[in-house]
Amino acid sequence: MRGMWFLFTQVDQLWLSVVLLVPAMFFASFPMPTSTASILVLTPxxxxxxxxxxxxxxxxxxxxxxxxxxxxxxxxxxxxNPLLVGHSISIIGAFATVCTIVLLKTGCQHFQKSMQVEHAESPLKS
Incomplete structure (x- = not known):
């Protein structure tokens, strides 16, 4: 079920919808502190x-x-059809998930290169 959070609008039972959505909402806040911290590490x-x-x-x-x-x-x-808003949420959610994976992979590669450059230029080498 991990990674399938956007299907919460496609199930008929409320309990299953909640089961799909609760882990997504729990983990949704995880990227904010780490992304903010990583930006601040490289910024003067x-x-x-x-x-x-x-x-x-x-x-x-x-x-x-x-x-x-x-x-x-x-x-x-x-x-x-306004009754199909659940389908729209699922489609946009799936699209956003794919975009997030691509951007995260690309961003992590660039961040790693930047950190290597930062450590190479640092006067406090260990």
């Missing part, structure tokens, strides 16, 4: 507040603004 002291605020602004705009708008557009323009 003078720019940490600005970079942190830009990161939070963009993640909020994308998550809250684009995600909900895509669900509404898919429901209104493609399905043309």
């Amino acid at each position: 002291n003078q720019f940490r507040a600005q970079i942190s605020s830009i990161f939070l602004l963009i993640s909020s705009l994308v998550g809250l603004g684009i995600g909900t708008t895509l669900v509404a557009l898919l429901t209104d323009k493609v399905f043309q």
